[in-house]
Amino acid sequence: MRPNDIQVSEHFKLYEFEDRAHDNLVVLHPLLLERLELTRKALCLDAEKDIAIIITSGTRTRRTNNALGKLLGWTSLGGLVCPTSHHLPGYGGLAVDFFALDKSTGAILPMKQVAIQASRFFDTVIDHYPTHLHVDLRHSAKHKATRNA
Numbered sequence: 001m002r003p004n005d006i007q008v009s010e011h012f013k014l015y016e017f018e019d020r021a022h023d024n025l026v027v028l029h030p031l032l033l034e035r036l037e038l039t040r041k042a043l044c045l046d047a048e049k050d051i052a053i054i055i056t057s058g059t060r061t062r063r064t065n066n067a068l069g070k071l072l073g074w075t076s077l078g079g080l081v082c083p084t085s086h087h088l089p090g091y092g093g094l095a096v097d098f099f100a101l102d103k104s105t106g107a108i109l110p111m112k113q114v115a116i117q118a119s120r121f122f123d124t125v126i127d128h129y130p131t132h133l134h135v136d137l138r139h140s141a142k143h144k145a146t147r148n149a
């Protein structure tokens with residue numbers, strides 16, 4: 001069995017949220033999972049067919065975030081990666097990147113269309129990336145450790 005091969009909700013396994021580059025570390029807030037299931041349900045109802053949510057990035061260690069920053073540039077310099085990304089473990093597993101897949105056709109749903117549903121359930125929805133949406137719950141479920149740090 002691979003690490004984190006654990007069903008954590010109806011449609012998601014724990015390993016989908018892990019840092020794939022380093023040590024399979026995973027921090028996942030239960031509220032994030034709940035909201036992802038709600039988003040999936042809303043997308044299915046809207047499309048009247050089965051839509052899958054494919055996680056592209058969940059937990060991101062400092063090491064992985066630094067590597068991404070070097071690759072895609074830091075936001076302060078016009079790039080795509082934030083040095084204080086909400087994917088970092090210290091934020092308590094409140095951020096995830098994903099795209100939505102029409103399971104019957106294999107087509108990826110337009111990000112703006114998915115964002116309309118996702119924004120019903122998440123505090124922050126960033127839909128200007130070509131390959132994924134970023135969503136997080138930075139206001140709904142603050143992680144005590146970071147607040148008190």
Ligand SMILES: [Zn+2]
Binds near residue numbers: 057087097134135
């Ligand atoms: Zn993100």
